[in-house]
Amino acid sequence: MLRNLVAIAFVVAVAGATHASPAFAQIDLSGTYASRMHEDWMERWPGPDVGDFTGLPLNDDGRAKAQAYSPSQLSLPERQCLYYGPSYTVIGPFGAKIWSESDPVTGRIVSWNLSGAVDKTPRTIWMDGRPHPSPHDRHTFGGFSTGRWQGNTLVVTTTHMKATPLRRNGVPTSDLATMTEYVVRHDDLLTITAVIEDPAYLTEPHVISRSYQLDPTVNIQVFPNPCNPVIEAPGLAAGAVPHFVPGGNPFIGEMAKRYGLPLEVTLGGAETLYPEYRRKLQSQYVRPATCGRYCCGWGGGNTGAIGFGDTANLVCTTREPTR
Amino acid sequence: MGIPRVIAAFVCMLGVSLAAQQRPPLDVVQVAPQVYLLAGDGGNIAVQHGPDGVVLVDSGAGQRSDDVLAALKPISALPIRYILNTSANAEHVGGNGRLSQAGEGLGGGGGGGAAAVISGVRTGAARLAHENVLLRMSAPLGQKAPFPEAAWPTEAFIDRKNLYLNGEAIQILHVPSAHSDGDSVVFFRRSDVIVAGAVVDITRFPVIEVSRGGSIQGEIDALNFILELAIPPTPLVWHPGGTQIIPARGRVLEHADVVEYRDMVTVVRDVVRDLIEKGMTREQIRAAEPTRGYTRRYGSTTGPWTTEMFVDAVYASLTKGATR
Numbered sequence: 001m002l003r004n005l006v007a008i009a010f011v012v013a014v015a016g017a018t019h020a021s022p023a024f025a026q027i028d029l030s031g032t033y034a035s036r037m038h039e040d041w042m043e044r045w046p047g048p049d050v051g052d053f054t055g056l057p058l059n060d061d062g063r064a065k066a067q068a069y070s071p072s073q074l075s076l077p078e079r080q081c082l083y084y085g086p087s088y089t090v091i092g093p094f095g096a097k098i099w100s101e102s103d104p105v106t107g108r109i110v111s112w113n114l115s116g117a118v119d120k121t122p123r124t125i126w127m128d129g130r131p132h133p134s135p136h137d138r139h140t141f142g143g144f145s146t147g148r149w150q151g152n153t154l155v156v157t158t159t160h161m162k163a164t165p166l167r168r169n170g171v172p173t174s175d176l177a178t179m180t181e182y183v184v185r186h187d188d189l190l191t192i193t194a195v196i197e198d199p200a201y202l203t204e205p206h207v208i209s210r211s212y213q214l215d216p217t218v219n220i221q222v223f224p225n226p227c228n229p230v231i232e233a234p235g236l237a238a239g240a241v242p243h244f245v246p247g248g249n250p251f252i253g254e255m256a257k258r259y260g261l262p263l264e265v266t267l268g269g270a271e272t273l274y275p276e277y278r279r280k281l282q283s284q285y286v287r288p289a290t291c292g293r294y295c296c297g298w299g300g301g302n303t304g305a306i307g308f309g310d311t312a313n314l315v316c317t318t319r320e321p322t323r
Numbered sequence: 324m325g326i327p328r329v330i331a332a333f334v335c336m337l338g339v340s341l342a343a344q345q346r347p348p349l350d351v352v353q354v355a356p357q358v359y360l361l362a363g364d365g366g367n368i369a370v371q372h373g374p375d376g377v378v379l380v381d382s383g384a385g386q387r388s389d390d391v392l393a394a395l396k397p398i399s400a401l402p403i404r405y406i407l408n409t410s411a412n413a414e415h416v417g418g419n420g421r422l423s424q425a426g427e428g429l430g431g432g433g434g435g436g437a438a439a440v441i442s443g444v445r446t447g448a449a450r451l452a453h454e455n456v457l458l459r460m461s462a463p464l465g466q467k468a469p470f471p472e473a474a475w476p477t478e479a480f481i482d483r484k485n486l487y488l489n490g491e492a493i494q495i496l497h498v499p500s501a502h503s504d505g506d507s508v509v510f511f512r513r514s515d516v517i518v519a520g521a522v523v524d525i526t527r528f529p530v531i532e533v534s535r536g537g538s539i540q541g542e543i544d545a546l547n548f549i550l551e552l553a554i555p556p557t558p559l560v561w562h563p564g565g566t567q568i569i570p571a572r573g574r575v576l577e578h579a580d581v582v583e584y585r586d587m588v589t590v591v592r593d594v595v596r597d598l599i600e601k602g603m604t605r606e607q608i609r610a611a612e613p614t615r616g617y618t619r620r621y622g623s624t625t626g627p628w629t630t631e632m633f634v635d636a637v638y639a640s641l642t643k644g645a646t647r
Contacts, residue, residue, distance in 0.1 A: 065616035068590065078550060078582045081560045121561035136352045136362045138575040140563040163583045174620050175580070200620040226558035239547055241589040245597045246615065 026152045027185050029112060032220050033096045033212035040208075042294050044093040048169045049255040053268035056171060062201030063267055067249050069170020072233065072242035081227035083141040085164030087173045089120040090181065090194045096212055097220040098190075103128075112147060112154065116224045125156050132159050139175050154183040166196070166206070171268075174200035188214035203270045260286035349387065349394045354567045354575055355514040357489060361394055362572075363387065365414035369518045369569045370395065371511055373489025376404035377426070379448075380509045380518040380569075385417030392425055402427035404488065407495055408452035408476060409520025410506050411459035412530075415571070416452075419474035423447040453497050454479040455505030459535065498522060501545035502529065504536025508545070510552060518569045519549055523584055525573035528591075528614065528621045528633035531640065538640040539592050546585040553578045587617050595637045605638050613637075 037045060043052070053066055073079055084092065097115035102108060109127050116122040121140070125147040132144055143161035147154050158179040166173045177198035184191045190212040195205045236242070256263045262284045264272075271277055349363035361368040365384025368391060370377060377399050383391060395403070403426030408416050426448025457479045462468035468475075478484075486493040491513035498506050502521035509518040521530055522545040531537040553566035555578035568576040576584075594613040603611065614622055614630055622630035 059619065061616055061619045068616055073586075076582075078555070078578070081555065081557050082579055082582075083560055116561055134350050134352050136350045136360055136367075136574045138563065138567065138577060139580065141561065141579075142563070162579055175583075176620065224561050227560050228558045239543065239589070241586045241593075243586075243590050243593070245594050246611075246613075 034215040036211040051252040056268040057270040058268040066171040070242040075232040077229040080229040085161045156181040372399040376401040381415040382418030388418040388421035403448040411456040452476040453505045498545035500541030523570040531636040
């Protein structure tokens with residue numbers, strides 16, 4: 001009798017644990033998705049202006065490091081093959097292939113996996129309850145991610161990321177950064193909302209969202225291209241690290257001039273994120289006489305080729321302000 | 324012993340026991356099949372093991388040497404044969420005496436050598452370091468040494484020392500005038516692990532002891548030397564790996580992480596040099612915050628190595644009139 005009771009209790013406990021486990025997917029995320037470029041397309045596709053730190057809650061260190069950045073750093077052999085980390089790839093223009101790996105015995109989903117691309121590494125989101133590694137363990141370009149279901153939302157926590165750009169014009173994140181993503185699938189649309197925290201460079205969390213659309217026609221590569229560094233800048237002195245000393249970056253004011261903005265707006269900071277700042281800005285904004293570029297929406301009518309999705313056949317014919 | 328004394332002794336023992344229980348366990352991270360990182364007693368300790376016994380790189384601060392010995396037991400049942408010191412920093416040599424005593428030197432060589440074999444006296448693990456480490460830890464006859472003799476290196480070398488233990492080549496390579504004049508990096512060639520010692524401390528700006536022969540240029544040279552030794556996982560960069568690097572403190576690093584650290588040190592050097600060339604005094608340079616861009620990540624206003632001390636060290640080494 002006692003043995004039976006113990007057996008029943010064991011079965012109930014196992015069933016309860018299984019039922020409560022978040023490892024079974026509430027939503028099937030699998031598929032190939034094209035990135036929808038409705039948000040921040042200038043930053044994501046052609047690339048941000050030099051000195052465009054708008055919309056970022058940078059602290060003084062983050063701003064200083066971004067202002068010191070020289071794109072020639074990318075020519076250093078030791079930097080040519082560095083990939084983007086997850087805190088950038090969620091921002092960038094990449095599409096995504098998503099698939100799961102299951103335990104062959106139980107059928108439970110062990111991980112969700114996100115493809116890599118030209119210069120980002122594939123990511124594994126562990127769903128089997130494993131802990132994050134020790135603080136003394138290595139950081140990787142994919143970071144270490146664990147997931148749990150919150151209703152039909154997959155909540156992903158990522159740690160152990162390497163230092164990586166937050167924006168392609170030198171805005172940094174540090175290796176202390178962590179990221180929480182909320183992944184929601186609604187019919188054929190997928191939305192990832194990311195909350196990036198970085199005690200080294202941000203004064204408050206940076207929150208962004210990105211939209212993707214199921215599109216089996218796009219060609220998403222699962223693994224990045226192999227990379228071999230070469231000598232790109234033979235004139236660079238051995239041991240030199242290209243950068244600007246404080247106050248020495250001549251390009252920082254370009255964006256402010258182009259768009260008729262006060263310089264301080266382009267330098268970011270938490271204050272500039274909020275609607276109240278618009279009122280402060282209104283009296284200082286001088287609308288440019290003509291539109292210099294990006295006047296016709298994302299891509300200027302170009303079509304993406306590697307999972308970025310089409311552009312609704314936009315054709316850019318005007319160079320006048322579009323608003 | 325009266326009852327009050329017994330109670331006092333019990334309370335005291337209980338307090339010691341509770342204190343021991345409250346200490347977080349040492350963090351043990353496997354870096355390669357034969358190499359581990361032990362963190363939690365001052366500087367990081369690297370452990371290489373195999374059929375010949377245990378080789379330690381550095382011995383921590385010596386505050387928790389018994390915990391270190393306990394952490395080694397699941398890794399290897401064999402004794403510690405060598406302690407390789409990367410500098411004379413107290414965080415790296417503090418456990419030399421206790422850990423060496425707990426080990427057993429190899430016959431015919433370090434740790435007692437032939438005399439020990441002949442006499443049958445059991446000797447501790449050998450302690451090996453650059454000769455300047457020995458000079459920093461010891462003192463001329465009649466003067467008080469900063470460290471007890473039991474902690475001093477038993478073997479010293481000048482430029483480099485090679486060992487072959489546990490089935491792999493081990494190179495101990497002197498990097499001149501970096502953190503100090505006695506720094507070495509240790510390269511486990513088959514495991515593909517570099518122990519960087521005080522040259523890389525991912526938790527703070529690099530400690531540069533100018534009064535002990537350290538310099539900003541030597542530090543940068545040492546970082547570039549490590550980057551030459553280390554191999555990133557090209558061409559298949561998405562594979563985590565390549566050479567693993569154990570810093571003085573903090574997490575395990577890879578080539579890309581050292582690039583980030585090297586760039587930081589080089590940029591700060593350039594900024595301070597620019598301010599010197601503009602005629603600024605040390606105080607003006609301090610006020611200009613030349614570490615901006617990195618202060619929150621690596622800086623500190625308190626503790627044994629502040630941001631100001633780092634800036635002063637950079638300034639001092641750049642104004643000495645020599646590159647080193």
